[in-house]
Amino acid sequence: MPALFEPPVRCALVDGSSPSREVIVSIRFIAASQLPTPWATFMLHGFQEETTGKEHVVLTLGDVTTEEPVLARVHSECLTGDALFSMRCDCGYQLQEALKRIADEGRGALLYLRQEGRGIGLLNKIRAYALQDEGADTVEANEQLGFNADQRRYDICVPMLEHLGIGSLKLMTNNPRKVEALVQDGVNIRERLAITTGRNPFNEHYLTTKVGKLGHMMQLDDFTPASDVDIERDA
Numbered sequence: 001m002p003a004l005f006e007p008p009v010r011c012a013l014v015d016g017s018s019p020s021r022e023v024i025v026s027i028r029f030i031a032a033s034q035l036p037t038p039w040a041t042f043m044l045h046g047f048q049e050e051t052t053g054k055e056h057v058v059l060t061l062g063d064v065t066t067e068e069p070v071l072a073r074v075h076s077e078c079l080t081g082d083a084l085f086s087m088r089c090d091c092g093y094q095l096q097e098a099l100k101r102i103a104d105e106g107r108g109a110l111l112y113l114r115q116e117g118r119g120i121g122l123l124n125k126i127r128a129y130a131l132q133d134e135g136a137d138t139v140e141a142n143e144q145l146g147f148n149a150d151q152r153r154y155d156i157c158v159p160m161l162e163h164l165g166i167g168s169l170k171l172m173t174n175n176p177r178k179v180e181a182l183v184q185d186g187v188n189i190r191e192r193l194a195i196t197t198g199r200n201p202f203n204e205h206y207l208t209t210k211v212g213k214l215g216h217m218m219q220l221d222d223f224t225p226a227s228d229v230d231i232e233r234d235a
């Protein structure tokens with residue numbers, strides 16, 4: 001297990017939330033294994049943030065170290081959508097679609113970041129959902145709880161991509177702020193690819209808010225209805 005004794009990958013970055021303070025992001029590679037899924041057998045790479053102990057994973061397929069930009073998704077954890085089949089958002093559908101597309105291409109990477117609920121955590125997300133049940137939209141709910149609309153950070157991607165030898169990305173996202181944040185942190189994004197899937201009666205308002213308030217580059221008409229998405233998940 002030589003990987004355990006490798007020095008952590010270090011990366012100095014400026015934390016956007018407090019510009020005067022420089023934050024050292026230190027991520028340690030822990031282990032890699034195969035991960036068979038309904039679409040392909042990926043390699044699963046596990047990392048740990050040294051300061052917080054937070055665990056993140058990257059799934060890769062094929063040789064991602066060559067010069068050709070890597071088809072990629074940077075996906076933030078959504079337990080309710082990714083694992084519990086929630087139709088409140090489009091996360092689970094996007095996760096599945098991204099893995100399918102990477103499998104179709106035979107090469108790619110999915111960075112799975114453990115920052116639940118746009119960074120507010122699982123229980124606060126449930127609090128936000130409760131406010132939404134009373135009529136708030138996703139942005140208002142976060143703000144009523146004292147959080148920014150989006151608290152996610154992407155600086156942790158840089159050392160993981162470096163470890164994996166990934167030079168540049170063809171990124172599947174509708175979120176221009178994610179592209180901007182990644183580019184600011186030094187990630188080379190060569191192309192943005194839309195990923196519009198999983199629209200359903202329960203997330204229509206949520207998707208409309210993403211377009212209106214969070215500036216997502218998508219039209220609701222572009223979306224594949226959830227009923228067209230065949231749900232094939234590992235049990």
Ligand SMILES: [Zn+2]
Nearest residue numbers: 078081089091
């Ligand atoms: Zn979600």
